[in-house]
Amino acid sequence: MSAKREVIPLPVRAPDTASGSGPPASMVVRGGDFLFVSGLTAADLQSGERMLGTTANETRQILINLKQLLDAAGSSLDKVVKVNVLLRSMLEEPNMNEVYARFFPDQPPARTVCGARLPDGVKVIVECTALA
Amino acid sequence: MTEKLQRSVIEPENPLLNASRNSNLPHVPGIRIGDYIFLSGMVPVDPQTGERSHGPIAEQVRVTLSNMRHMLESAGSSLERVVRVHVVLADISHMAEMDRVYREFFPVDPPARTAWSMQLRFGNGCEIECVALAG
Numbered sequence: 001m002s003a004k005r006e007v008i009p010l011p012v013r014a015p016d017t018a019s020g021s022g023p024p025a026s027m028v029v030r031g032g033d034f035l036f037v038s039g040l041t042a043a044d045l046q047s048g049e050r051m052l053g054t055t056a057n058e059t060r061q062i063l064i065n066l067k068q069l070l071d072a073a074g075s076s077l078d079k080v081v082k083v084n085v086l087l088r089s090m091l092e093e094p095n096m097n098e099v100y101a102r103f104f105p106d107q108p109p110a111r112t113v114c115g116a117r118l119p120d121g122v123k124v125i126v127e128c129t130a131l132a
Numbered sequence: 133m134t135e136k137l138q139r140s141v142i143e144p145e146n147p148l149l150n151a152s153r154n155s156n157l158p159h160v161p162g163i164r165i166g167d168y169i170f171l172s173g174m175v176p177v178d179p180q181t182g183e184r185s186h187g188p189i190a191e192q193v194r195v196t197l198s199n200m201r202h203m204l205e206s207a208g209s210s211l212e213r214v215v216r217v218h219v220v221l222a223d224i225s226h227m228a229e230m231d232r233v234y235r236e237f238f239p240v241d242p243p244a245r246t247a248w249s250m251q252l253r254f255g256n257g258c259e260i261e262c263v264a265l266a267g
Contacts, residue, residue, distance in 0.1 A: 003167035003168075003266070004246060005212075005213060005215060005265050021215065023231065024231055024234050024235040024245070025242050025244060025245035026219075026242050027244070027255075028244065029215045029216070029243055031205075031215035031263070031265050032166075032167045032265060034215075036215045036216040036263065038245050038246060039245065039247070039248075042145045065136055086246070088249050115248050116249060117248065117249035118224070118246040118249075119224060119227045119247065119249075121246070124231040125248065127246045129216075
């Protein structure tokens with residue numbers, strides 16, 4: 001029997017993929033025993049409005065949203081196994097880390113941080129893989 | 133009780149699209165492990181010639197995703213079974229154009245995705261990798 005794939009229905013304003021107005025991505029997809037979360041940028045999950053700010057503030061908003069998305073999908077931050085963080089500037093890494101550590105106080109997941117050019121003026125993108 | 137997972141190499145039916153072998157690179161096109169398929173980053177290669185295909189970005193994204201479909205179907209999977217995609221562009225200003233083409237390949241219930249820009253090799257305009265479910 002093949003593993004099940006499911007786009008997780010979320011109680012948030014998901015990108016409208018049909019009309020072409022949002023990014024053509026699902027926020028959370030389940031594949032087998034894992035949840036795959038799209039690269040998140042700082043935004044209000046209800047309105048979809050961007051919340052651009054400092055690296056620390058964007059990181060905080062993203063991780064608040066990530067927690068909400070994982071909880072809604074029946075998972076949680078402590079079930080995250082791998083995180084990829086993309087930063088516009090690696091000089092900001094300590095500022096990201098300070099906020100990040102508060103969300104993963106105990107046995108944090110495996111993680112990679114990379115400096116890259118990011119879309120739409122954002123300073124931080126965070127994606128993760130978690131246990132479903 | 134955990135069964136030992138089976139690990140096998142995935143190769144495209146079209147040998148011209150076996151970029152890693154044709155360029156003598158130290159990786160394979162993809163690996164199947166248990167229920168999952170992990171594909172290497174794919175770049176625009178003309179499936180008729182095996183040569184790099186460096187047209188406009190829309191065309192580069194189209195040929196890359198079309199080759200990705202071929203790769204997955206060669207392994208008995210499909211684009212509909214993709215759960216995660218990474219899209220890397222050489223030029224961040226190509227994001228909207230990439231999205232436009234990308235949407236054609238994932239019209240409903242698209243996979244989770246992260247897209248950004250970094251330096252790419254050989255003048256490629258895009259590199260795309262994915263994780264999919266087998267079968």
